[in-house]
Amino acid sequence: MSKPVLVDSKTHQNVRVKYAPSVVVTPIGRNCPVIVQEFQHLAAEYPIMITKNQSTGRFVCVALFGFEEDENLFIENARWQSSYVPLNIQRQPFLIGNKPTASGKDEHVVLLDEDDERVGTTEGEALFNNRGFPTPFMDKITSILRALQVGYEVNDKFIQRMLDLDLISPATFEIKFDNGEEREIQGLYTINQDRLRALDSTVAAELHGAGFLEPAYMMLASLGQMQKLIDRKNRVLNANG
Amino acid sequence: MIQPIRSVVIVGGGTAGWITAGTVAAKHHAYSEHGIKVTLIEAPDIKPIGVGEGTWPTMRNTLRAMGLSETEFIRECNVGFKQGAKFAKWVDGSDDDFYYHPLVLPAGFLEGNLAPYWLLHGQGQSFSEAVCFQEALCEHSLAPKLVTTPEYEAVANYAYHLDAGRFSEFLKKHCLEKLGVTYISDRVTKVNSAENGDIASLSTEQNGDLEGDLFVDCTGFHSLLLGKHYKVPFVDRSDVLFVDRALAVHAPYLNENDDIVSHTVSTGQEAGWIWDIGLQTRRGVGHVYSTRHTDRERAEEALMAYLEPTIGRSVAHNLSVREIPITSGHRAHFWQNNCVAIGLSSGFLEPLEASALVLVELSAEMLAEQMPTCRQSMDIIAKRFNDTFRYRWDRIIDFLKLHYILTRRTDNTFWTDNQDPDTIPDSLKELMELWRYQHPWDHDFTNRREVFPAASYQYVLYGMGFKTESEHIRLTEEEIAFAQRNMYENQQRIRQLVANMPTHRELVNKIKEYGFQKI
Ligand SMILES: Cc1cc2nc3c(=O)[nH]c(=O)nc-3n(C[C@H](O)[C@H](O)[C@H](O)COP(=O)(O)OP(=O)(O)OC[C@H]3O[C@@H](n4cnc5c(N)ncnc54)[C@H](O)[C@@H]3O)c2cc1C
Numbered sequence: 001m002s003k004p005v006l007v008d009s010k011t012h013q014n015v016r017v018k019y020a021p022s023v024v025v026t027p028i029g030r031n032c033p034v035i036v037q038e039f040q041h042l043a044a045e046y047p048i049m050i051t052k053n054q055s056t057g058r059f060v061c062v063a064l065f066g067f068e069e070d071e072n073l074f075i076e077n078a079r080w081q082s083s084y085v086p087l088n089i090q091r092q093p094f095l096i097g098n099k100p101t102a103s104g105k106d107e108h109v110v111l112l113d114e115d116d117e118r119v120g121t122t123e124g125e126a127l128f129n130n131r132g133f134p135t136p137f138m139d140k141i142t143s144i145l146r147a148l149q150v151g152y153e154v155n156d157k158f159i160q161r162m163l164d165l166d167l168i169s170p171a172t173f174e175i176k177f178d179n180g181e182e183r184e185i186q187g188l189y190t191i192n193q194d195r196l197r198a199l200d201s202t203v204a205a206e207l208h209g210a211g212f213l214e215p216a217y218m219m220l221a222s223l224g225q226m227q228k229l230i231d232r233k234n235r236v237l238n239a240n241g
Numbered sequence: 242m243i244q245p246i247r248s249v250v251i252v253g254g255g256t257a258g259w260i261t262a263g264t265v266a267a268k269h270h271a272y273s274e275h276g277i278k279v280t281l282i283e284a285p286d287i288k289p290i291g292v293g294e295g296t297w298p299t300m301r302n303t304l305r306a307m308g309l310s311e312t313e314f315i316r317e318c319n320v321g322f323k324q325g326a327k328f329a330k331w332v333d334g335s336d337d338d339f340y341y342h343p344l345v346l347p348a349g350f351l352e353g354n355l356a357p358y359w360l361l362h363g364q365g366q367s368f369s370e371a372v373c374f375q376e377a378l379c380e381h382s383l384a385p386k387l388v389t390t391p392e393y394e395a396v397a398n399y400a401y402h403l404d405a406g407r408f409s410e411f412l413k414k415h416c417l418e419k420l421g422v423t424y425i426s427d428r429v430t431k432v433n434s435a436e437n438g439d440i441a442s443l444s445t446e447q448n449g450d451l452e453g454d455l456f457v458d459c460t461g462f463h464s465l466l467l468g469k470h471y472k473v474p475f476v477d478r479s480d481v482l483f484v485d486r487a488l489a490v491h492a493p494y495l496n497e498n499d500d501i502v503s504h505t506v507s508t509g510q511e512a513g514w515i516w517d518i519g520l521q522t523r524r525g526v527g528h529v530y531s532t533r534h535t536d537r538e539r540a541e542e543a544l545m546a547y548l549e550p551t552i553g554r555s556v557a558h559n560l561s562v563r564e565i566p567i568t569s570g571h572r573a574h575f576w577q578n579n580c581v582a583i584g585l586s587s588g589f590l591e592p593l594e595a596s597a598l599v600l601v602e603l604s605a606e607m608l609a610e611q612m613p614t615c616r617q618s619m620d621i622i623a624k625r626f627n628d629t630f631r632y633r634w635d636r637i638i639d640f641l642k643l644h645y646i647l648t649r650r651t652d653n654t655f656w657t658d659n660q661d662p663d664t665i666p667d668s669l670k671e672l673m674e675l676w677r678y679q680h681p682w683d684h685d686f687t688n689r690r691e692v693f694p695a696a697s698y699q700y701v702l703y704g705m706g707f708k709t710e711s712e713h714i715r716l717t718e719e720e721i722a723f724a725q726r727n728m729y730e731n732q733q734r735i736r737q738l739v740a741n742m743p744t745h746r747e748l749v750n751k752i753k754e755y756g757f758q759k760i
Contacts, residue, residue: 052758053389054389055388055751056388056751056754056755057389057390057751057755057756057757057758058755058758163758163759168760170760187389189760
């Protein structure tokens, strides 16, 4: 169970977090939401895909880690086996919360999952110094959360623009693993390369200006990681078989 | 000299008028200079009939072809999903008497027929339960799709329940804003003929004479062009289908978040039946009955008795009840000269299988797809259209009558009269004779113009307790294995779907909040 509470210099004066993003504590399934601003780092490691949020049906950008519901082929011995860990994992055990304000518009606040096993009072990074000011660690966390917050908004605009231009298409993969198992991966979408190339130059320029052309191409480039993901799966299968 | 078809004039702005306008305008680029101009004229003081809330799965394609968003349609027309019909109290009238006509085909239907095996070995379960998973979704008020399912696509085949008034408004807006349809709010007062008997123009109260190359009569029961002007005879079919009156109400939900039933419920009454259609914010309920077998007072009592258990006595008795006379039948033909009738102007049959709007859609589609290029070719297309739709009306009449002829109810002569052989069309008698010895299958319905597939006949026949003689039928091992596998997989699918599908209400709420994606 998670128990997110508002981070506060008084309550959390003595709290410390054993922070090491490449050590996996909470289970991470086959994908996680990612933001446009980190596509460049991600594209070198993972397929970046678009999928639907199961409870809203809205499109979200994700990095793909596996093929089955709970499969994460990047985790071995509870450690991430890649050089870039998505921001959404780097932020843990912190998260963004919304606090209603008098103006009616929600304010974003930093929450800490106090039930997370990394949270304690003896080991790890302090959140606040003795004078109650945020430590450099806390500043770093705050900036990650802020980047995510802004990033999700950019993502939504990016996806909306792609949808408006009819640039998103279903991506079906028919995969055959070494053990003979054949699997059709559904529910994933990507940028339609032909239509992206065929955009007229004013639209392309407009997309470039908005910063949307580069992530679109980066998503396409990241599809090359699909084969590597299959290779990872085969390695696991062969090791177990 | 060739007279090209450049302009289509539709008279009437009920559902039939707007579906026709949208379908023709989308197909023939009404907004473009080189397309066909589509004009719709509607009398502001003659209200559309405002009933007609049950549809067929064809509606999904009809809306998509017009370029409409399913999300907006569902939000704006108070739409609920319809996964078929539940017929209660049709077999013997007892409280637990019901069967389903779901929209999903029996399992494995494209490869083989499960009816023979079911009749021999599957009797522990009803036919629809044994061969189709949809009944389980309906019984649990579950949705036919997920919020992640793209627009118009399904997990379980579905149609809609909609608010007829809002639907016309919704189509109108789209036709005018997106499809380039021209709208005139005015009454047609006179039809002006050309020498060859064609309609040359229509006189209006305030807009002068309206010319056109092809006129579509969507004036509802008025049948202004086909009936009144051309005097095409009305073929009365009330000798087969007895229902001739409707009492309709809008019933509220007691709680905003009450389940929305995801199928039409049709409950047999002493001299007719009651439809019950769940929309987002209300139900549409109506009693259709035969005035030859009961009177208005008794019919209204039956309607109240039906409503009271769900909404309470005082709410039920305060609803305003609308009485609508109906005559079962259709015009002898539907296309005469340069005029074609679509909708109630062409005829009407009791709404037992929601066959009116589907005929509108099929007519609009055939008109759009086979639009004559010029007057010279029109009579040939007209003949084809007339043959096609006469065939369809006859098949629908057969299928509706099928619901009545197998009943064991004897509580009123309404039911026993329905079984009188003189009231049963010969075409249906012949099929019934065939089905005594062999199970309905695709080759019984080979015509491209078919409206109901063999599956529908199976659901109704076996739902009503009909038995095809099976003693002489031998099944091969393959056929047995095929049936067992499909029926087993069907049960698994039921378990999986019942555990995972959202409720109908939950899905509707999500559509309101998030909408579907197009892909
Ligand atoms: C009790 C009942 C239940 C039904 N249930 C179902 C169902 O569940 N499913 C289903 O598919 N169908 C059902 N129907 C049928 C369905 O309601 C109709 O097929 C559908 O509404 C189409 O009607 P329409 O557009 O043909 O006619 P109307 O809605 O009557 O429209 C007629 C139009 O013609 C215009 N008009 C008339 N005269 C003139 C004139 N002189 N000048 C200009 N304009 C004129 C009017 O202004 C109006 O706009 C039901 C019908 C009834 C009676």
